[in-house]
Amino acid sequence: MKVLVLNAGSSSLKFSLTNTATRRHEIRGSVERIGLEGPVLKLGGEETPVAAADHRAALVEVLRRIPREEVTAVGHRVVHGGGFTASSLITEEVLERLEAYSHLAPLHNPANIAGIRAALSALPEVPQVAVFDTAFHQTMPERAWRYAIPRELADEHGFRRYGFHGTSHRYVSQRLAELLGRPLEELRLIVLHLGNGASASAVSRGRSVDTSMGFTPMEGLVMGTRSGDVDPGLVLELARRLGVEKAGELLNKQSGLLGLAGHQDLRDLHRAVAAGDAAAREALEVYTYRIKKYVGAYAAAMGGLEAIAFTAGVGENDPEVRRLSLEGLEFLGVELDPKANAAGGPRISRAGSRVEVWVVPTDEELAIALDTERVLES
Incomplete structure (x- = not known):
């Protein structure tokens, strides 16, 4: 499977075309300064000026430079997954839930969602998956994730410890076990x-x-x-x-x-x-x-x-x-x-x-x- 991996920031869009069979990134790059003056696309050690007023326009520039017909799926990094305990196929219901979590990660989730909507518009025929930074840490026991504030208030508003960088922590812990041979x-x-x-x-x-x-x-x-x-x-x-x-x-x-x-x-x-x-x-x-x-x-x-x-x-x-x-x-x-x-x-x-x-x-x-x-x- 060849997966187009997207990581949308407030003014950037990092991307890779990753072959899961060979575990290699066939193409990697980014669009920087989205919505700002002088946006550029970085690919193969070169920087090219592009028109990127928003994430949708940035993704159009990306799709011009990759073999679009080889993309079999799109995987999106989403910083805050709230109550999601695992990665999820993106549906309108999933998007609505993610938007409800935006106030918990105002610097990240709105941009992540903008990237998702851009990809859904540009590649409507391709299945898309949200991979959450918070999901790996949902196995924490309650003693680790609960804050000592009034329980009713915390439960009503989702005031708890979520944890982040979970995709990296999960990958590295699995890789470390392989290196240890255990x-x-x-x-x-x-x-x-x-x-x-x-x-x-x-x-x-x-x-x-x-x-x-x-x-x-x-x-x-x-x-x-x-x-x-x-x-x-x-x-x-x-x-x-x-x-x-x-x-x-x-x-x-x-x-x-x-x-x-x-x-x-x-x-x-x-x-x-x-x-x-x-x-x-x-x-x-x-x-x-x-x-x-x-x-x-x-x-x-x-x-x-x-x-x-x-x-x-x-x-x-x-x-x-x-x-x-x-x-x-x-x-x-x-x-x-x-x-x-x-x-x-x-x-x-x-x-x-x-x-x-x-x-x-x-x-x-x-x-x-x-x-x-x-x-x-x-």
């Missing part, structure tokens, strides 16, 4: 998805039992521009002083590494650290200390740990972040191999380490394509 159902794993957005998950016997992101993607680890965990009292005080909208903007787009040191990109942060910037050094310490706390907490929550996986842009490419995040966890059985870590792995723990540590590249497009195939075949 059944996933026997393992207790921690997956650290570290990019501009970052999250940790505890995967026990193949099921997500906890994850760092919650009701929104702002909870948990320190990120490029998101604060991660903060005292709710601080949120209330920020809202009182700045107003709700400005407080939300601050916590979502002006905090994290950017707020601490003026750099949201770890590469820039490392350069600042090397130049003696004390704020940058402190930001790196705050960032990696938070990761370390979650590793310890999740090992305790699962009653043990067999392996840790680092993935996504930072996790796959930043040996210093990996080192600092695991430093001091030798008591858990984590023994990092400095040379293997500096080389990027894939295995970066010492031989004989009770807890194995791996660098596992994520492939969310492939995961979406395979899930699309599974839904359609079932």
